[in-house]
Amino acid sequence: MSTRTAFTVTVNPKIPSRLSRMEELANNLWYSWDRETRALFSRIDPRLWEATGHNPKAFLKRVDESLLYKAAADQTFLSSYNSVLLAYDSYHSESLQYNHIEGFNPGDRVAYFCFEFGFHESLPVYSGGLGILAGDHCKAASDLCLPFVAVGLLYRQGYFFQTIDSQGNQQAVYTDSDFEDLPVKPALHDDGSEVRVQVALPGRKVMAKVWQVIIGHVSLYLLDTDLPENPQNDRLITHQLYGGDKTLRIEQEIILGIGGVSALQEMGIKPTVWHSNEGHAAFMMLERARNLVRQGLDFASAVEAVAVNTVFTTHTAVPAGHDHFSKAMMHDYFSGFCHDLKISWEEFMALGHMPGCDDFNMTALAIHMSRTHNGVSKIHGDVSARICHDLWPQIEPEENPIAYITNGVHVPTFLAQEWSDLFDRYLGYEWRSKMCDTEFWSLVDAIPDHLFWSVRQTLKSQMFYGIRARLTEQNRRNSGSEAHLDRLLKLVDPINPNVLVLGFARRFATYKRATLLFENLDWLRRILLDPEHPVLFIFSGKAHPADIPGQDLIRRISQVSRMPEFEGRILLVENYDMRLARRLVAGVDVWLNSPIYPLEASGTSGMKAGINGTLNVSVLDGWWEEGYDGKNGWAVKPASDDTEAVLRDKDESQSFYEILQDQVIPMYYRRGKFGYSSEWVKMAKYSMTSLLPRYNATRMVNEYVNKFYVAANEQGAQYARDDFANAKSIAAWKAKVRAAWGDVSLRRLDTPCKQIDFGTTLNFKVAAKLNGLQPDDVAVELLLCRQYKKMRLNSFQRFRFEFAEVDATGEHLFELHHMPELCGKQEYYLRMYPCHPLLTHPLEMGRMVWL
Numbered sequence: 001m002s003t004r005t006a007f008t009v010t011v012n013p014k015i016p017s018r019l020s021r022m023e024e025l026a027n028n029l030w031y032s033w034d035r036e037t038r039a040l041f042s043r044i045d046p047r048l049w050e051a052t053g054h055n056p057k058a059f060l061k062r063v064d065e066s067l068l069y070k071a072a073a074d075q076t077f078l079s080s081y082n083s084v085l086l087a088y089d090s091y092h093s094e095s096l097q098y099n100h101i102e103g104f105n106p107g108d109r110v111a112y113f114c115f116e117f118g119f120h121e122s123l124p125v126y127s128g129g130l131g132i133l134a135g136d137h138c139k140a141a142s143d144l145c146l147p148f149v150a151v152g153l154l155y156r157q158g159y160f161f162q163t164i165d166s167q168g169n170q171q172a173v174y175t176d177s178d179f180e181d182l183p184v185k186p187a188l189h190d191d192g193s194e195v196r197v198q199v200a201l202p203g204r205k206v207m208a209k210v211w212q213v214i215i216g217h218v219s220l221y222l223l224d225t226d227l228p229e230n231p232q233n234d235r236l237i238t239h240q241l242y243g244g245d246k247t248l249r250i251e252q253e254i255i256l257g258i259g260g261v262s263a264l265q266e267m268g269i270k271p272t273v274w275h276s277n278e279g280h281a282a283f284m285m286l287e288r289a290r291n292l293v294r295q296g297l298d299f300a301s302a303v304e305a306v307a308v309n310t311v312f313t314t315h316t317a318v319p320a321g322h323d324h325f326s327k328a329m330m331h332d333y334f335s336g337f338c339h340d341l342k343i344s345w346e347e348f349m350a351l352g353h354m355p356g357c358d359d360f361n362m363t364a365l366a367i368h369m370s371r372t373h374n375g376v377s378k379i380h381g382d383v384s385a386r387i388c389h390d391l392w393p394q395i396e397p398e399e400n401p402i403a404y405i406t407n408g409v410h411v412p413t414f415l416a417q418e419w420s421d422l423f424d425r426y427l428g429y430e431w432r433s434k435m436c437d438t439e440f441w442s443l444v445d446a447i448p449d450h451l452f453w454s455v456r457q458t459l460k461s462q463m464f465y466g467i468r469a470r471l472t473e474q475n476r477r478n479s480g481s482e483a484h485l486d487r488l489l490k491l492v493d494p495i496n497p498n499v500l501v502l503g504f505a506r507r508f509a510t511y512k513r514a515t516l517l518f519e520n521l522d523w524l525r526r527i528l529l530d531p532e533h534p535v536l537f538i539f540s541g542k543a544h545p546a547d548i549p550g551q552d553l554i555r556r557i558s559q560v561s562r563m564p565e566f567e568g569r570i571l572l573v574e575n576y577d578m579r580l581a582r583r584l585v586a587g588v589d590v591w592l593n594s595p596i597y598p599l600e601a602s603g604t605s606g607m608k609a610g611i612n613g614t615l616n617v618s619v620l621d622g623w624w625e626e627g628y629d630g631k632n633g634w635a636v637k638p639a640s641d642d643t644e645a646v647l648r649d650k651d652e653s654q655s656f657y658e659i660l661q662d663q664v665i666p667m668y669y670r671r672g673k674f675g676y677s678s679e680w681v682k683m684a685k686y687s688m689t690s691l692l693p694r695y696n697a698t699r700m701v702n703e704y705v706n707k708f709y710v711a712a713n714e715q716g717a718q719y720a721r722d723d724f725a726n727a728k729s730i731a732a733w734k735a736k737v738r739a740a741w742g743d744v745s746l747r748r749l750d751t752p753c754k755q756i757d758f759g760t761t762l763n764f765k766v767a768a769k770l771n772g773l774q775p776d777d778v779a780v781e782l783l784l785c786r787q788y789k790k791m792r793l794n795s796f797q798r799f800r801f802e803f804a805e806v807d808a809t810g811e812h813l814f815e816l817h818h819m820p821e822l823c824g825k826q827e828y829y830l831r832m833y834p835c836h837p838l839l840t841h842p843l844e845m846g847r848m849v850w851l
């Protein structure tokens, strides 16, 4: 047979001049939260819109010229187009907010690094919660006009496309993105040339191209090594998200961290605050330190200068979840780097030392090289403080510098269009700028119940259409019969969406216990098979291809869903992505979450559900422990920590069954004469009112600004001033304290009183051996608390001693006169720790002596 060559030619449609700005709309991820913009594209050719996976840019390259001209001549289309542009222009005409953020000056800017970003299904460089959170952070930063830039990697293959066969086996299908079709463009220098950076890897230099993504006011720069000038192996570095082995992972993290810093530099962007979202990007801190050492700073001062304006957010709740690399591997990649830092190999490795972990630990590196660290919910803040407690060995975890900021979700992205229309009508357009105003959101109550309910029903019916399409496709591919499909879809009736629907969708990681509800199948049967009160479960989610137990969960769900009595009552829908997520969180009645406490760092899908009036039934873990107030959903109390896993699962699943059977189902089906349950509507409204103003990304980013960014920005400037004078002096001071602290001690001189009358002053006196330190290098403190239950140290009242004199032996004497304000038995402690006005956190040195 003769061979033949497939020649290709791409014909680009010419955009009619009246629609000339469609391209601009397609190149700005503003469309990822502006549904009117997406609707414009879809209206031109709905089938192509589906076929291109809701990707405006890919759409514009393929749409029929004639359809474009038809749209350009259609008055109603033009008026929608114009109104979209009006909104787009007014959004973009707001200028960056330096002036409104006290402590920010023109030119100041936050750089946000993350391994994955999830904005919209048309830019598949995310896998799940972490990426979507990062996307939401950027979107809210844009909404707030925050001077902000983000850095990540552009993966040729993002996360996989999932199919599930008839036996419940997950197949991971990877597809290559054509970058021409993605909403990205090469970042350019002023002279029009493409921005590229070189990153050193062992024995070679790798070139990375920089792409730019526009998200409203914010730019995201993505690095890509898939360039002809790189050898094949290096081209593959940015090929796949969370693929490959440790070698690939370290190379990706080097490209992100080190290449990311070079890229910003190359473009003349000079961030004044640096945020590493998760430890993957922590090499960024090393690269910045290297730059300072090259400028002549010593390493210790460089660390102080870098750390002081660096924020690190951890998202993991188990030590094993932290990234780490072996010593040998670190040696391969960083021995030269260590030389550039002018420190010994031991000093270098100490930066990544986490007690209990032999490897170089990225969380340890991130904490050593940042001064602001946080978890993503209250519980997770505590968990992280405990996991990382050894990094401040003499400080109790409850007092160490790990803080928390609870996650939030970007409301315009995840709120269904029907809700925003209803809000426009009943709350006024200003709801968009009142995102965090709790009082304002009580206006939701003014929405008539029947309208509220009808939106819920509409959203459920839309979700049903989507699910029918997916299951039909799934069934056809798995060679299922028509009869089988009918059985599957018998409750999925978009015309009559009256069945109670419970949704569970997220990554199938084992700690999320997707199959908890299958603990007692008899009980589940009784709940699901009540002929009066039908219930439908929808499951969806991907398991990482290397996560075998995670894939077993999928098989188990599939197996149960195929049991004759559950067929059509438990559905497993494949390929969970942002699009399906938006549908499900808004369309189901109840959102389930059953993590093992305290492993759900935050969880965000329940927030997406809550803002759409979907009720949460969830274990009190992550955000729900804060969000749940007794009236806005249902809570499963976790079994106590020491309960054996089997018993714990039994106990908690029982709580789920009881809540469903005794509360959720009866309430849902107590329908009044208009066909819905007014109790349900009341609870859903209240849930929306209580959750939306709190668990949105605007509140989250505002917290980052007010608690972290402003202070880091100011302190960064303070440390850098006069050729890093303060960075040098704090580094020298810390070295002095470290050397002296081993022989520092404290003893009490006054005789403790056991009983006093109210109004009596206590006179405390201690003598400190300072081993060469000065009295103002330390703080001596009284911690006092009324003793009625075990209190956390950070809730004790604190009183500072005054330095009095040096005694004959050279000990420093400190005194405190204190009159207790409260009666009753009080507990108190005396302690001393190093202190310096330039520290970010008073206990950041991790040194403490107690009496």
Ligand SMILES: *Cc1c(COP(=O)(O)O)cnc(C)c1O
Binding pocket: 127, 128, 129, 130, 132, 505, 506, 507, 576, 577, 578, 579, 581, 582, 602, 603, 604, 605, 606, 608
């Ligand atoms: C929100 C979201 C997640 C995160 O869900 P969790 O509740 O945090 O597990 C994962 N995947 C997609 C597609 C999402 O939209």
